[in-house]
Amino acid sequence: MGRAPCCEKVGLKKGRWTKEEDEILARYIKEHGEGSWRSLPKNAGLLRCGKSCRLRWINYLRADLKRGNISEEEEEMIIKLHATLGNRWSLIAGHLPGRTDNEIKNYWNSHLSRRAADFRDGVVVNVDLSKLPGGGKRRGGRASRGVMTAAKEKVKEKEKEKGKRKSKVAEAEHQKDEEQQLKEDDDMALSTPSSHSQPCGAAQSEEQAQGSASGLTSDDGHDEDPLALSEEMMSALLGPGSPKLEVGPDGSCMDSDSGPSVVVDGESGPGGPTGDVGQELGDKAIMDWDLMGLDISTAGDMWDYADMDVVVPGGGHHQQQQELMSDLFFLDNM
């Protein structure tokens, strides 16, 4: 049988937190650490639900939170990530250190969604959610640890095998990248500390990778994608000097000259990068680093990325490779 109920709803305080409550909660977590949210209010002497305590800590009291306005860089990042991930606020927050999912969600709803709607002039990205498992609908629920664990195991095994047949060139590149990583700061926008602790997509279950129901589906069943960003809209949002976006003939959106592109080399299965992702170079495909160019309409097909050698041209380092592998895994599990 299960455990006792999380908390008695009767007699618990609701609404805004007082300064005193904040202090009690912060002091308790400082002494005892995070977790055990169920017993926390009782132990700390708070008349709050554990859920409420957790939310207050995560969204407001945590020491590593960045206070203040969202910067232009962060805004740009949110727009790009939202175009790729949809309303996956926790994933987006994982790429923005010090920002919470709630904060980003609020910022999007109050600042960016309206701007996006102003610019939207039709369907830009084809997202046929009916082809995705579950019909493209999803609600909350935590990320699938099972999927993540299984994937890590799978990647480890593949890497073991791959290590044996890896080319000398790639090995030299890899070694060089690791050396560089020690010396230089990572100026890649997507290579943030938090994104390492929460690998993008690696923890996603099959259903979670479908995008939120309200974000990606329309009530009348059309394929309209409210998250789609046209070239005009993105250019306006990103401002002068921003990378120029290109809209592919199939409607996919791609960022043609932002950041280092990534060459994905090797076997790419159906629905893989070739043809759908950026520019083709023989058996290689140039993939936009932020994955803006991915055509998720083909996501139903599996893509054995683990067999690929991922090389970042121009001396990209190992960290970027691992970031990419995380993102690829996310797409693999869509």
Place this chain on the structure above:
DNA sequence: AAACCGGTCAACCGCTAGCTC
């Protein structure tokens, strides 16, 4: 000065996946 209005954001709600017993 007061009423109204719209924007922002903290907090709540309902749901799901995974875990525990």
Place this chain on the structure above:
DNA sequence: TGAGCTAGCGGTTGACCGGTT
């Protein structure tokens, strides 16, 4: 094995605040 609980997620609500009439 399955019922029930926990943790975490995204959507929604409503209090608060500043600007306008």
